[in-house]
Amino acid sequence: MSPNAGDPLVAGAPQDAMVPPILRYALGLDQDEDGWTSSRGAAADPFAGAKSQDAHPFGKPSYPGGASDGWGQPNALVVSGGCDKELRVWDVKSGYCIYILRGHTSTIRCLKVLHGRPVAVSGSRDRTLRVWDIQRGRLLRVLEGHSQSVRCLDACGNRVVSGSYDCTCRVWDVDTGACLHVLRGHFHQIYTVAFDGVRIASGGLDTTVRVWDASSGTCLALLQGHTALVCQLQLMPTMLATGGSDGRVITFSLKGATFSVVQRLAAHDSSVSGLQLDDRFLVTSGNDGRVRLYKFDPPLFGNANGVAGGTGAGAGMGAGAGDGADPQCSFVRDMCDASESVWKVAYTRETCAVLCKKAGKMVVEIWSFKPEF
Template structure:
């Protein structure tokens, strides 16, 4: 019996030669074997597609590969070349590395022309802290450089939008401020990592004790409750009644202030003084250099929950669970006046000039004149406890347990805006000249534009749990959360408009971050890590200034 070949799958249907020839015949009766490019260009789109399909069906695999390789470059589009120049420049503005810009300029002639735009390089100079100076006028321009730190890009390079070739008498200079900004972006120097002591150290104002003579303090007692930071000192108040003073320049523990009988809930650092208050109802004034307690001020009948010191004046304002605010002369150590009106605990304070705003569990904010003690406005609108306030002299912002933020006119006391977006307690607020930043227990940070509309500029899913710290300026936004992260964002914009772009985590992951605070060249992260209270002090000073 003959052996038959096994059946093979039927080939895919293809246009026959008769079909192809019939198409060609219909296209050109004069030359059925060939259609010129001119004739093909004159065909209607459906017929062109039909002809191409018939032609490709007769190609071999190698021919199809050749066609695919030839077509692939033709299908690519240069978006930067095809888009309007304004949009292309906006896309390129997200590059913050000058080497990346230089490499991009070598991609094509069109990219090179686009990247020769002076605005891109002027912005790059601003980001990296370069400014143009004339050799003979360095002193005259030094003040201009300093003002550029606050005014933005226009104060940085006033002559860069002229010719692309710089005159010989112009030179680029770099300020220490710009170097610190780069250190923030790429990582600074960890000065010290402290495990906050549970008992007094040998530098305390009392004699050191043998740890065996008394039981160890509970771990919860070392939780940081408050922080104050300036160029020279870092002051940390703890729930175990201690106040630790660190050098902001070296990170070394300078001394421990002992005197409070229970937890310290508020600290302030006006010049060379430390002002503190807490659960023992006392306000204490310390000399930061010697650690000596200058004054012990009594008057509150319950825990002092918040504290502020007027700028440039030896006057402190404290808020307490006894429903009152008290104004103190911390230089002479005496009570000036009592501000009464709240019906429940005073939870938060903020000060601008000689006026103070207080937020209370009675769901109201009050605006006071510190010098007279008069209540200027009662701000009503929240329907639950208020936990945070911010005041810039023009407007008052308040947030609380009702998940909303309200903005008030400080002059008239009227509500300017009701801001929504959080789904839990609003516990952090900060005002800048152009923006309002809010942080909530939902882990979100929301940036609102200040103006007639108070529109949401940006929503950040900053943390997986409650936001515990929030601070921003014209360069950066720093946040911390109970998820154990402290995060850095960079402001990408000009003239106060723009968004914050995530840069990196400021510290390694921990169980929880309790507090974060920073100044231009110093950052402090206080966290719980491996069951211990840890305080990290970072320096972002330029290398030649470290």
């Protein structure tokens, strides 16, 4: 085994090497349409066969978080990373950890699995990003350039955007390891980025959001409205949603040359910890222990069958609300009883998973969106 290879855990591994059943269900993320998880031992090039999308010049946006594409099926790979400096690759069907990936020298702060490819990208306090082949459990390359901790990243096709405490974002070509652009303009640490293949949004401790052109690296807009750290972002083709430590959620219209505020929501009593929207719904979570559901009227894309989640979807380029007035979202309900804290929310058209702390224990709650409210 090469020095950069992962450490496989064979069948019969100890119980602590298994994904808890409730977490397997909540993260039941299927293999993608190319079925690359079905031949884990193959020697295929993980960068072969990447598809381009008309709406995204660099390919399709990655699935949010460290998991392969799709929901609700058993044949998934989930990738986790944390303070132990290691990434673990989990087989959801069996529940076993199949690889431990070592190389980072400090806490792993962020990671993404690329769409349609068995490749994960991780960012760390050691100031580097690392690109991994999760099918074969090996390091592919190290991306160096940041001078301080890498706090956040997002990906689309073969492009990755990283945000750092050095107040810059960097755009990388994952295939070559080249840094294509350095985005400068923030005056304080960057905590969150979103990338849809066309535009990049970044937010941080200076309370501002900046929108960038992904191809040229030029700043398109400086957006203000938060009074504290901007910690959550999501890009859609016609709308940007932001969440801050001030408890506010702000939606901005991205139509035309001028990006304007659509709505300001006093969503939480403390920091916004999660934010996700599609053409119908906006779901937010906060450190106040609440998960809140809002509904867009009219739908963002003028239909009821939009694609949920991520940091942008090509389907959103169609006709709909983007051709007229900007849609407003109205509060529907709190989705669960108050928790001690909520760490993450993720949903599709029908199901929402909430990772929270209740009575001192980690709990995953599964909520149904049907019948529609």
